[in-house]
Amino acid sequence: MTSADDLPRPDAQLHFGVFFQGVNHWTIWSEPESGSQVDFASFRRMVATAERGLFDAFFLGEGLRLRESGGKVHELDVAGRPDAVTQLAALAGLTSRIGLVATQNTTYNEPADLARRLAGLDVLSEGRAGWNVVTTDNAWTGENFRRGGYLDHADRYVRAEQFLQVARAMWDSWADDWAGSADGPAWARPGAVAPVRVTSSQFDVDITPTLPRSPQGHPVIFQAGDSSDGRDFAARNAEVIFSAHGSDFDDALAFATDVRHRVVAAGRPADDLKILPGTEIIIGDTETEAEEKARWIRLRQVTPATALAIAGQVWGLDLTGRDADGPLPAEDPVVVEPTGTMGSRRWTDPRQIVQRWRDVAEAEKLTLRETVIRLGPQRGHVGTPSGLADRFAHFVRAGAVDGFNVSPYFTPDGLDDIVDRLVPELQDRGVYRTAYTGTTLREHLGLRDPITRRAPR
Amino acid sequence: MPPPLHLAIELDGDGAHPAAWRRSRHAPADALGPARLRQVARHAENAGFTLATFDDALLPPAGVAGRVGAVERAAYVAPLTSVIGLVPVVGTTYTEPFHVASQLASLDFASLGRAGWVVATTGAAAAAALGRPVVEGDALAREARDAVRVNRDLWDSWEDDAAIRDVLTGRYLDHTKLHYVDFVGETYTVKGPAIVPRPPQGQLVVFAPAGLVPADQVDVELVAGPDVAAVASGGSGAGLRFAEVEVALDTAAGDALDRVGDLDAHTPWPHTGRLRYAGPAAGLVALLTELARVVDGVRLHPLVLDEELPELSARVLPALFEARVAGRPPVGSTLRSTFGLTRPENRFTAEEQPA
Numbered sequence: 001m002t003s004a005d006d007l008p009r010p011d012a013q014l015h016f017g018v019f020f021q022g023v024n025h026w027t028i029w030s031e032p033e034s035g036s037q038v039d040f041a042s043f044r045r046m047v048a049t050a051e052r053g054l055f056d057a058f059f060l061g062e063g064l065r066l067r068e069s070g071g072k073v074h075e076l077d078v079a080g081r082p083d084a085v086t087q088l089a090a091l092a093g094l095t096s097r098i099g100l101v102a103t104q105n106t107t108y109n110e111p112a113d114l115a116r117r118l119a120g121l122d123v124l125s126e127g128r129a130g131w132n133v134v135t136t137d138n139a140w141t142g143e144n145f146r147r148g149g150y151l152d153h154a155d156r157y158v159r160a161e162q163f164l165q166v167a168r169a170m171w172d173s174w175a176d177d178w179a180g181s182a183d184g185p186a187w188a189r190p191g192a193v194a195p196v197r198v199t200s201s202q203f204d205v206d207i208t209p210t211l212p213r214s215p216q217g218h219p220v221i222f223q224a225g226d227s228s229d230g231r232d233f234a235a236r237n238a239e240v241i242f243s244a245h246g247s248d249f250d251d252a253l254a255f256a257t258d259v260r261h262r263v264v265a266a267g268r269p270a271d272d273l274k275i276l277p278g279t280e281i282i283i284g285d286t287e288t289e290a291e292e293k294a295r296w297i298r299l300r301q302v303t304p305a306t307a308l309a310i311a312g313q314v315w316g317l318d319l320t321g322r323d324a325d326g327p328l329p330a331e332d333p334v335v336v337e338p339t340g341t342m343g344s345r346r347w348t349d350p351r352q353i354v355q356r357w358r359d360v361a362e363a364e365k366l367t368l369r370e371t372v373i374r375l376g377p378q379r380g381h382v383g384t385p386s387g388l389a390d391r392f393a394h395f396v397r398a399g400a401v402d403g404f405n406v407s408p409y410f411t412p413d414g415l416d417d418i419v420d421r422l423v424p425e426l427q428d429r430g431v432y433r434t435a436y437t438g439t440t441l442r443e444h445l446g447l448r449d450p451i452t453r454r455a456p457r
Numbered sequence: 458m459p460p461p462l463h464l465a466i467e468l469d470g471d472g473a474h475p476a477a478w479r480r481s482r483h484a485p486a487d488a489l490g491p492a493r494l495r496q497v498a499r500h501a502e503n504a505g506f507t508l509a510t511f512d513d514a515l516l517p518p519a520g521v522a523g524r525v526g527a528v529e530r531a532a533y534v535a536p537l538t539s540v541i542g543l544v545p546v547v548g549t550t551y552t553e554p555f556h557v558a559s560q561l562a563s564l565d566f567a568s569l570g571r572a573g574w575v576v577a578t579t580g581a582a583a584a585a586a587l588g589r590p591v592v593e594g595d596a597l598a599r600e601a602r603d604a605v606r607v608n609r610d611l612w613d614s615w616e617d618d619a620a621i622r623d624v625l626t627g628r629y630l631d632h633t634k635l636h637y638v639d640f641v642g643e644t645y646t647v648k649g650p651a652i653v654p655r656p657p658q659g660q661l662v663v664f665a666p667a668g669l670v671p672a673d674q675v676d677v678e679l680v681a682g683p684d685v686a687a688v689a690s691g692g693s694g695a696g697l698r699f700a701e702v703e704v705a706l707d708t709a710a711g712d713a714l715d716r717v718g719d720l721d722a723h724t725p726w727p728h729t730g731r732l733r734y735a736g737p738a739a740g741l742v743a744l745l746t747e748l749a750r751v752v753d754g755v756r757l758h759p760l761v762l763d764e765e766l767p768e769l770s771a772r773v774l775p776a777l778f779e780a781r782v783a784g785r786p787p788v789g790s791t792l793r794s795t796f797g798l799t800r801p802e803n804r805f806t807a808e809e810q811p812a
């Protein structure tokens with residue numbers, strides 16, 4: 001192993017967030033360890049563990065329509081989540097240091113409302129709010145909202161950027177020394193609050209905001225989008241990027257390098273954007289035990305029904321009722337050429353995908369379900385506490401990541417072994433804090449002031 | 458003996474008077490932060506109020522420039538309190554009913570079934586803040602009615618046992634227990650189902666000013682009237698009726714009228730058409746005892762929270778409890794159960810049942 005000093009960032013520190021939790025098949029719901037998905041007690045327990053483990057952030061995702069498959073609500077995965085800002089406001093009073101990050105959509109919100117709710121969370125948590133800015137790339141979500149589905153992929157980032165412009169103007173509308181006194185002329189010093197007027201292609205707003213800045217200035221801006229438009233949006237606007245590039249070192253480094261180039265091209269210092277890929281972490285006493293545990297976990301994540309659903313999407317067929325523990329379907333896939341409205345999604349011919357599945361299944365003598373697991377996305381890291389700590393220290397010192405947003409596979413105890421076993425190993429290696437040194441999310445992440453609050457360079 | 462009077466208190470800002478902040482014990486700089494909010498909510502809970510409401514609007518309130526959103530405030534105090542009902546004001550004129558339903562259902566989860574909603578309309582000035590056409594006149598009631606309907610449908614769109622965790626078939630959900638709401642109004646449609654499961658109370662307790670929303674959609678009508686007779690005849694009586702009462706009390710810091718006069722010298726207290734009481738605690742006890750014969754509850758709007766709340770806590774509520782005119786909310790109750798409301802059957806399963 002290379003020594004720390006040979007790597008580009010020998011003093012780099014690893015930052016952890018916890019992603020509670022995707023509505024997808026990676027959360028195991030079938031076991032005794034599987035707790036409630038919705039009870040407040042589950043959130044309370046998870047955030048307490050994360051704060052005990054000195055995590056930077058507790059992160060909530062969002063989906064504004066229940067997932068469907070075959071024209072009906074998708075049944076196989078955990079589902080049902082609270083509204084993120086509301087839930088984080090409730091958790092703010094139970095925690096004192098950890099950042100509270102809400103995924104919130106810019107297409108189906110208005111800045112006057114959402115920027116105010118985020119500012120409220122930031123004030124109530126005394127500077128611990130974050131906002132994961134997402135745009136949602138489907139029109140079908142719009143059926144739950146007044147305007148219906150609208151805006152195609154490119155316009156969604158235009159709106160997102162203009163949305164942020166209004167939000168920042170609102171967060172900048174109060175002077176730092178706004179407060180009046182009981183014997184003075186007014187509650188707020190006259191002139192301390194400036195109305196915000198913005199007219200752009202997406203917005204025409206005229207508002208007097210009701211909140212001052214928190215101790216961290218603005219909520220920390222996160223972004224999770226992977227297209228070129230999405231990465232450029234992050235490079236111009238975000239302070240943390242949440243990606244799916246954190247399992248394989250070369251992939252992580254390539255992503256980090258690409259994103260940092262974009263950040264510099266946008267006129268910002270390369271370290272202005274922190275890179276926190278999502279990851280799963282599976283820990284065992286030995287490498288063999290960890291591998292066995294990973295296999296046990298995969299079989300509970302990819303149940304027979306889930307394997308058939310995933311293969312069904314590849315084949316374009318309803319495979320319900322087939323034997324997932326038998327061979328791949330003998331049929332050829334149904335090929336539907338994409339129409340022009342698929343946005344930036346790259347289309348791959350299903351015949352190619354099926355051929356690859358057949359090759360792998362044959363070479364490795366795998367069942368359908370084993371093939372789905374074998375060819376599924378790389379989910380993260382499997383190992384012993386010390387092995388993982390070495391690997392993560394290398395990732396962060398090499399600049400491939402700034403940390404990870406951890407997805408636990410069990411709710412609400414899925415962080416316990418990470419906090420109890422991995423964190424001490426990371427601390428021993430000097431890549432993880434031994435106490436919180438700041439009180440705000442911005443301080444935890446080592447971020448500069450918000451983009452609009454810096455002295456001009 | 459009539460059933461006990463339910464006691465609600467409005468906790469927005471520093472009190473009902475637009476200049477209340479001038480008599481508050483904290484400086485404006487500390488008015489918006491968590492410490493103050495926690496303190497005032499716990500004070501109201503310990504005093505024995507059944508519920509607290511939190512006023513709200515997109516634009517700044519009268520007299521002060523700052524305010525944290527009501528849902529966020531109610532959520533913040535939810536795990537820091539244990540029996541008091543938490544009832545934010547949420548507008549219906551420009552908000553997205555789908556988001557509102559998620560926020561309120563989430564508040565019900567965080568408070569373990571103590572959440573409600575004061576349905577509100579939003580003034581025309583908010584339209585410019587949102588870049589929307591102004592909604593006014595009859596359209597305000599239409600938007601309020603539709604928003605309540607959509608919220609109620611979405612709260613029922615998951616049956617209580619929709620998460621079946623059926624290991625044999627690999628299904629976490631049973632899709633037949635989830636329902637599209639397919640709301641079609643005059644100005645928008647909502648598909649559903651909700652993204653939040655059915656809240657602990659099934660349906661949150663819905664409060665609305667009398668006459669705004671069809672009476673069968675409301676659990677508690679808020680009745681404003683200048684005197685007891687006007688309050689007694691207000692509202693439809695289809696659900697519970699709460700009288701709106703503005704309160705200024707004699708305190709060690711000054712008599713009620715002197716304190717009102719002191720604040721009025723800065724900014725006059727606008728007349729809202731609500732019953733207004735100014736005087737000693739005993740007089741308020743007598744007024745509330747009289748009201749207990751004609752309404753199911755009262756919502757108090759204290760002149761200055763820091764001055765009226767201690768007085769209410771020390772002299773008014775204990776007298777009402779002692780006389781059994783009012784009662785504390787029982788430990789472990791939901792807001793519905795405190796009101797004697799059952800946990801409602803899900804409207805979608807009710808429809809499915811054979812006649």
Ligand SMILES: Cc1cc2nc3c(=O)[nH]c(=O)nc-3n(C[C@H](O)[C@H](O)[C@H](O)COP(=O)(O)O)c2cc1C
Pocket residue numbers: 060061062063064103105133134135136137224225226227228229230231242243244278344
């Ligand atoms: C790791 C990751 C996590 C995401 N989480 C969410 C989420 O919780 N809610 C959501 O609406 N979108 C989420 N998205 C979607 C993005 O916000 C974005 O809408 C989508 O990736 C399409 O944009 P793109 O084409 O730039 O990738 C996520 C994307 C990534 C890569």
